[in-house]
Amino acid sequence: MxxxxxxxxxxxxxxxxxxxxxxxxxxxxxxxxxxxxxxxxxxxxxxxxxxxxxxxxxxxxxxxxxxxxxxxxxxxxxxxxxxxxxxxxxxxxxxxxxxxxxxxxxxxxxxxxxxxxxxxxxxxxxxxxxxxxxxxxxxxxxxxxxxxxxxxxxxxxxxxxxxxxxxxxxxxxxxxxxxxxxxxxxxxxxxxxxxxxxxxxxxxxxxxxxxxxxxxxxxxxxxxxxxxxxxxxxxxxxxxxxxxxxxxxxxxxxxxxxxxxxxxxxxxxxxxxxxxxxxxxxxxxxxxxxxxxxxxxxxxxxxxxxxxxxETSTDIANPSAPQHAEIRGGTVEFRNVTFRYPGAEEPALSGISFTARPGEVTAIIGGTGAGKSTLIHLIPRFYDAGSGQVLIDGVDVRKMDQEALRARIGFVPQQALLFTGTIADNIKHGKEEATDEEIRRAAEVAQAADFIDRMKEGMDTVLAQGGSNVSGGQKQRLSIARALVRRPEIYVFDDSFSALDFKTDAKLRAALKPETTDATVLIVAQRVSTVMDANRIVVLEEGHLAGIGTHRELMENCTVYREIVASQLSEEEIA
Structure with a gap:
């Protein structure tokens, strides 16, 4: 004491x-x-x-x-x-x-x-x-x-x-x-x-x-x-x-x-x-x-x-002399990354290597427990890689200031979390000084403007604890708007479209394209329809890299990806 x-x-x-x-x-x-x-x-x-x-x-x-x-x-x-x-x-x-x-x-x-x-x-x-x-x-x-x-x-x-x-x-x-x-x-x-x-x-x-x-x-x-x-x-x-x-x-x-x-x-x-x-x-x-x-x-x-x-010291601390990328673009590179959860017998990720570049959409797909969410949690340093490197514009994220690192990332988590307050306040979590026009634009791109306008108070509608007075799909769209309003260099969507119907999913992805032309976009998804148009698809299986390429390339040379596609699409859709 x-x-x-x-x-x-x-x-x-x-x-x-x-x-x-x-x-x-x-x-x-x-x-x-x-x-x-x-x-x-x-x-x-x-x-x-x-x-x-x-x-x-x-x-x-x-x-x-x-x-x-x-x-x-x-x-x-x-x-x-x-x-x-x-x-x-x-x-x-x-x-x-x-x-x-x-x-x-x-x-x-x-x-x-x-x-x-x-x-x-x-x-x-x-x-x-x-x-x-x-x-x-x-x-x-x-x-x-x-x-x-x-x-x-x-x-x-x-x-x-x-x-x-x-x-x-x-x-x-x-x-x-x-x-x-x-x-x-x-x-x-x-x-x-x-x-x-x-x-x-x-x-x-x-x-x-x-x-x-x-x-x-x-x-x-x-x-x-x-x-x-x-x-x-x-x-x-x-x-x-x-x-x-x-x-x-x-x-x-x-x-x-x-x-x-x-x-x-x-x-x-x-x-x-x-x-x-x-x-x-x-x-x-x-x-x-x-x-x-x-x-x-x-x-x-x-x-x-x-x-x-x-007295509990965090494993993830700021470096004494943080490094900054000379060219700010948002290129994300994984170099032979391996990660193991504390106490786990097997690594959650093993030998993962790929590069996600600005102006491209990199999708990550795989079965349950394949390590998709674990992989993208390494980018904002929620965890640190056990071995290998995660780099942004050539700089290891472990050598970057955490606040500066996360300021470059718009992260939409798998479980959409909203805070008690108005809709506008929740979107402003992404950018505190955002103007009304920026908030409105982010809501429109996220396909949230329609249901917000139907609410009596509009943007001033007060959300209950955890957003319990809106649906799961509405939560996801507000979470996406929160990431969009900050206009980061890197967008990370962790299975953020799962609660959306196919029509809203398609409209949202179409609206995202012009907004993210200069940004690096990483999408974790379960649906093949969400990732088919990606410039690059990373396929994971039990923490290992099973394949990487476009949809067409993976259909030709990746058995795991073909099995995922076959389980979700009909033969006519595949063709």
């Missing part, structure tokens, strides 16, 4: 102010019992009303000053903790944005969400408590012991028994609770995963009548989390009754032995009252420390999970 506290540096001044205010508040709290003892011993016993009023007024001033310090400490500690949480969330989010897909797969999306929200909240809450109690609790404990001893050293021997009992109870409870907190956060990850899968896949769940099964999955995860939470809270909850029991017995012992001291003229009544208050302050400070011991174990687990993310 100490590693995360480096993010408090921007808040050093308010944090120091909190410590100063807490210090002053503690001084006022320690001074008040002595003033009360003076009132009793010198005012009440002697019947000196003027002295009582004078010291009582002084007590009010000290208490008011302590109250103001307490309010100020609460205010500034909250500001420091909230600012710390905000900065840490921003840091974590920014770091995760640089992850490759491998790191996302390794940690898990549901776990990353939990760590960015719940885990940071746990650390933030403990930081607030530490700022308030780091000075207060030790000072109240040590100062209370000193003041109590000054009132009566022999009566202070009560603490020799009390403090070890409390310390032992705190240690025992904390040692049993820490392992359970780690398990609790993992089970919260599991619950979030089940809930996220259920909500995002609700259509599939309902279509296959798996609602009862999903309820059972959720109930199992929820019950597991609840049982662990109950167990850990039962352990931690036992600490407070123990503390209260010790405090009450301590009060009885102090009053009992204190009365004996008074009867023997070794102590005054006011001193006993002050001693009792100092004892409560000592025990209360230990109670505050115990509360920290309740929260710190969970926060330490959370901080370890946060640090795990922050």
């Amino acid at each position: 100490i590693k995360l506290f480096r993010y408090i540096r921007p808040y050093r001044i308010p944090a120091a102010l909190v410590l100063l205010l807490v210090f002053l508040q503690s001084l006022s709290d320690l001074y008040l019992p002595t003033l009360m003892a003076d009132i009793v011993n010198l005012g009440v016993v002697k019947g000196d009303t003027a002295y009582i009023l004078r010291i009582g007024g002084y007590m009010l001033l000290v208490a008011a000053a302590g109250g103001l310090c307490s309010v100020g400490a609460s205010y500034y500690s909250s500001r420091v903790a909230v600012g710390f949480g905000r900065d840490l969330r921003g840091r974590l989010f920014g770091h995760v944005e640089n992850f490759s897909l491998r790191e996302f797969d390794q940690i898990g999306t549901a776990s990353l969400i939990t760590r960015t929200t719940n885990d940071i909240t746990q650390v933030q809450q403990v930081l607030t408590m530490i700022l308030r109690m780091m000075i207060s609790a030790p000072m109240m404990c040590i100062g209370g012991i000193i003041m109590a001893v000054s009132k009566d050293a022999k009566l202070s021997l009560v603490f020799v028994v009390v403090i070890p009992v409390l310390a032992g109870a705190i240690f025992l409870v904390a040692s049993r609770g820490i392992p359970l907190f780690k398990a609790l956060q993992k089970k919260l990850d599991r619950l979030n995963l089940v809930l996220r899968e259920h909500l995002t896949g609700i259509r599939v769940v309902r279509s296959f009548n798996r609602i009862d099964h999903e309820k059972e999955r959720f109930d199992d995860a929820n019950r597991d989390l609840t049982q662990t939470a109950v167990r850990v809270n039962r352990i931690m909850g036992s600490l407070m009754p123990i503390m209260m029991l010790v405090m009450n017995f301590s009060s009885i012992a102090i009053i009992w032995f204190g009365s004996l001291r008074i009867s023997g003229n070794h102590m005054q009544i006011g001193d006993l009252m002050a001693f009792l208050q100092y004892a409560m302050q000592i025990l209360f400070s230990l109670m505050m420390l115990s509360m920290m011991f309740v929260m710190i174990p969970r926060a330490s687990v959370s901080s370890a999970r946060i640090n795990e993310v922050l």
Whole structure:
């Protein structure tokens, strides 16, 4: 957890102010019992009303000053903790944005969400408590012991028994609770995963009548989390009754032995009252420390999970001295590229070599699992090739700045993803400064203008989360418009026409030609009709290059391609 506290540096001044205010508040709290003892011993016993009023007024001033310090400490500690949480969330989010897909797969999306929200909240809450109690609790404990001893050293021997009992109870409870907190956060990850899968896949769940099964999955995860939470809270909850029991017995012992001291003229009544208050302050400070011991174990687990993310170095990092192509054209070249997913026995791609040039359409086709999407994910560096090179205009993509690389690419993913906001805002994801005319033109080319115009709000129509209020084909066309509006050098369409009917598919491809005359176009497709007119067709089979050429050339010399064509087209269409 100490590693995360480096993010408090921007808040050093308010944090120091909190410590100063807490210090002053503690001084006022320690001074008040002595003033009360003076009132009793010198005012009440002697019947000196003027002295009582004078010291009582002084007590009010000290208490008011302590109250103001307490309010100020609460205010500034909250500001420091909230600012710390905000900065840490921003840091974590920014770091995760640089992850490759491998790191996302390794940690898990549901776990990353939990760590960015719940885990940071746990650390933030403990930081607030530490700022308030780091000075207060030790000072109240040590100062209370000193003041109590000054009132009566022999009566202070009560603490020799009390403090070890409390310390032992705190240690025992904390040692049993820490392992359970780690398990609790993992089970919260599991619950979030089940809930996220259920909500995002609700259509599939309902279509296959798996609602009862999903309820059972959720109930199992929820019950597991609840049982662990109950167990850990039962352990931690036992600490407070123990503390209260010790405090009450301590009060009885102090009053009992204190009365004996008074009867023997070794102590005054006011001193006993002050001693009792100092004892409560000592025990209360230990109670505050115990509360920290309740929260710190969970926060330490959370901080370890946060640090795990922050210390995860991505395999895909910017080079120290990025290279830039001298001639910007958009030529994409694969040179003997091999790629293997982490933990996989066989490579997903082996020895792939081909070149896609500006002004040409390069299509990639193959069966399911052939490696088509994996291949094009290497271009924007979602993954890096294990061996071989992926080059753009002769420069290895691993030697290029990632932002500059991706700015040259218009990527349309296999699963069309839209964001909450208007249609215009979603298209502007491709080019933030795009004008209304550019947005309109991109929508027209993507064959999206017709259905947009039929909507009541047109371009200002608000899309629901994930674009759930538009059809699959409409999602794909808006995703294509998003890529078109930036007018990149390289277009990558990852099976982006699969939800379109043949008529819309044909119209879209016809409209794309004049828009991409100077660009390099790579199309991953399942349909032969989509790739037949391509300048170059790359045929993949189980990660290997099965053939490359035009449609006519492949029909003559590529068995795999002929089988794909035969499975989709009639003999008349083939002829």
